[in-house]
Structure formats: C-alpha cells, structure tokens
Amino acid sequence: MAEDKVVLVGVDGSPESLEAVDWAVDRAACSGWRVHILCAYSLPSFTTASLDGGYAALDDSAVRSGAEAVVNEAVARAQGRGVTVTSSLETGDPAGVLVDLSEDASLAVVGTRGGGGFADRLLGTVSSALPAHSHCPAVVVPRHTEGSAFTPVRRIVVGVDGSDSARKALRWAVREAEAWGAELTAIAAVPMASGAGALAWLPAAVDREQVLTDVRSGLDRAIAEATEGHPDVVVRRHALDGNAAELMSEFSTAVDLVVVGSRGRGGFSGLLLGSVSQGVLSHASCPVMVVPARTREEDVRVGRTQTTPWSRA
Structure with missing residues (x-):
C-alpha cells in the first residue's frame, strides 16, 4: 500500500541536505509515498573550559533549538508539493539513527559533502555510513551546482x-x-x-x-x-x-x-x-x-x- 511507504530523509541544515529533501519529495510524489524529515543530534563528548578554569556545560536546549530550526526549514521546503510530510527530532548519532530507522523505511535519502550546517555536522560521514549499513535502498544526493536539476529522473x-x-x-x-x-x-x-x-x-x-x-x-x-x-x-x-x-x-x-x-x-x-x-x-x-x-x-x-x-x- 502506498500509505505504508515512507521516504526517510536526514537533514543537518546544509545546502546538501536541502538538495536531499528536494529529491526525496519528488521521488515520493512519483508513487504516492510519504516523506519523513529527520534531524538527529547529540551533545559533543567534551566540555568547554570557562575563563575561571572551571567547565561550562553545553546547553542542551540551545542545541535542540538549532535542530528544530533545521527541521522547520526543511519541512517548509517540502510542503505544498503534493506529498504528506512528517518530521521529528531524534537524539543520537545521525548515521546510527538513520540506519536504525531505515529498517522500517522504503527509501533513505541524504546529501553528501555536507558541512557548515547545524552544529558543524558533516554529512560526509553520514553519506558514507548510511549506504554501507542501511536496511533499505539509500540515495546519496550531491550538491547541485549547475545545469539541469537532478529531478525528474529521466x-x-x-x-x-x-x-x-x-x-x-x-x-x-x-x-x-x-x-x-x-x-x-x-x-x-x-x-x-x-x-x-x-x-x-x-x-x-x-x-x-x-x-x-x-x-x-x-x-x-x-x-x-x-x-x-x-x-x-x-x-x-x-x-x-x-x-x-x-x-x-x-x-x-x-x-x-x-x-x-x-x-x-x-x-x-x-x-x-x-x-x-x-x-x-x-x-x-x-x-x-x-x-x-x-x-x-x-x-x-x-x-x-x-x-x-x-x-x-
């Protein structure tokens, strides 16, 4: 059934991940599938030294707020294009989260050569780990620079x-x-x-x-x-x-x-x-x-x- 088919797309705020959103939405529209946009985040495994020699804890609410902004931007880009769009924030390593959720998705999509996005998350790591371990077909979308768009696929x-x-x-x-x-x-x-x-x-x-x-x-x-x-x-x-x-x-x-x-x-x-x-x-x-x-x-x-x-x- 088409309603059971979900295209999972991981975003991090980089231009590359937004290209992945575009591709995922167009693919879902071909078959009446849904799109689920996901941003996964985790706090760095280090603390930040303060000026008085102590350590300042990284504010989780600030990190989550940044992740929410990333998801909201991606959802706004995907809406109004004839497909059902849902979204979520998940805590954990982005590659690991996407691999786990790929077990119940029909297709997983990410961008490549990311960087400069949310929390300096490099999509390059995800775009190599996801295809190697995904439970469903994984699509890696490069950044579009010139010429015609990647879709429709002809x-x-x-x-x-x-x-x-x-x-x-x-x-x-x-x-x-x-x-x-x-x-x-x-x-x-x-x-x-x-x-x-x-x-x-x-x-x-x-x-x-x-x-x-x-x-x-x-x-x-x-x-x-x-x-x-x-x-x-x-x-x-x-x-x-x-x-x-x-x-x-x-x-x-x-x-x-x-x-x-x-x-x-x-x-x-x-x-x-x-x-x-x-x-x-x-x-x-x-x-x-x-x-x-x-x-x-x-x-x-x-x-x-x-x-x-x-x-x-």
Whole structure:
C-alpha cells in the first residue's frame, strides 16, 4: 500500500541536505509515498573550559533549538508539493539513527559533502555510513551546482556483475525506472585491459571478445528475470571492457541516477561491488542509490512492533 511507504530523509541544515529533501519529495510524489524529515543530534563528548578554569556545560536546549530550526526549514521546503510530510527530532548519532530507522523505511535519502550546517555536522560521514549499513535502498544526493536539476529522473544506469547484490540492484533499478518513467541502461564492466585490471592476467590466447559475449549472455538473463512483471520497462544493456567504478562515474555525468549494489562477489565478472559502490559514491556527479543485499521488502518480520517517528506523527 502506498500509505505504508515512507521516504526517510536526514537533514543537518546544509545546502546538501536541502538538495536531499528536494529529491526525496519528488521521488515520493512519483508513487504516492510519504516523506519523513529527520534531524538527529547529540551533545559533543567534551566540555568547554570557562575563563575561571572551571567547565561550562553545553546547553542542551540551545542545541535542540538549532535542530528544530533545521527541521522547520526543511519541512517548509517540502510542503505544498503534493506529498504528506512528517518530521521529528531524534537524539543520537545521525548515521546510527538513520540506519536504525531505515529498517522500517522504503527509501533513505541524504546529501553528501555536507558541512557548515547545524552544529558543524558533516554529512560526509553520514553519506558514507548510511549506504554501507542501511536496511533499505539509500540515495546519496550531491550538491547541485549547475545545469539541469537532478529531478525528474529521466535516465538511470545500473551496474550489474551477476552477484546476488547486483541482481537486487537491477530489480530495484527496474522499479525506479517504472516509477519515474525513465530510460534504464544496465552496464556490466569487465576490466580486461593490460595493466592492473582484475582480468589482466588472462593469457593472450584467450578470446576476450568471447568473454564479453559470455558476459552479455549473463546480463540478458539477469535483465529478463528483473523485468518480469514490468512489461513497460525497456532495459538497454552494455558489456564493456573497463573499470566498473570509473565507468559508472563517467556515466553519472550523463544520467540522473546511478544504482549499484552494496556488495557482491563472484558472478560472471567476478567484481566486488563493495569497492565499486564506494568508488561511485566518491566520484559521481548525480545521485547514487545503493541497494543493500537484503531489503525491507524481502525481510520476513514476525511480531515486529517497533514504533517509528512517522507512526507517532
């Protein structure tokens, strides 16, 4: 049910986190989902020396007031755009709070390269921790600087290497393409070039074109499986010789969303998507969605009674 779907977005007052709010609201509008805006804060683990040699306690009410101002600004930005918006303040480490709450969200969204926002909270830390540990797909939105906006999403590229993680990423990319009405391209990268590439040890006698042909066959099978039940989604596909992280980062300059798995081993290219996702997150020019190996919708939850901030709102 659409009313059960929540896009969780973390804010800290930085321009990057407000870009994340914009993306989250537009994504929620595509499917009739709700948006929950959250600011998590904690007091620093140090005290401040006063002039008389004693220690001045940091006023928790001042910190909370700052967090409230951050949430109010984000809520004002999100309202009036056709989606239900709720919000909350939570105490604790922002990355830890977002990871915990991601267990009951359908999507989690944060900005990246934050800084200068509330309490000098660096979103850079959160934007690396959340994709690595989130229970639902996590989207990291870079700061928009020039050219067209990140939404609406019209072009999506997904990295596929044959691993279970990549297959889940492909399935989620198909859903995103369907929700946005976007074009989807699946990329399988095989680093066979001479040098330090993962397959550079292949003997010269090996037909490298045949390797790419085999990869294409595996990619075709994965796409056929992922698009079952989604007849309107057409997936372009390419098997390319090159470094996956570099290729995906290159594609990020020409598309609106990059989708990768959080980790993966084996499959027809033998790549490690963990390193790929980290590389793409570091260099992508557009939002990046990292799909965990196990997502909320695939979990079997018996007797789960956790109360979430959006259920209390």
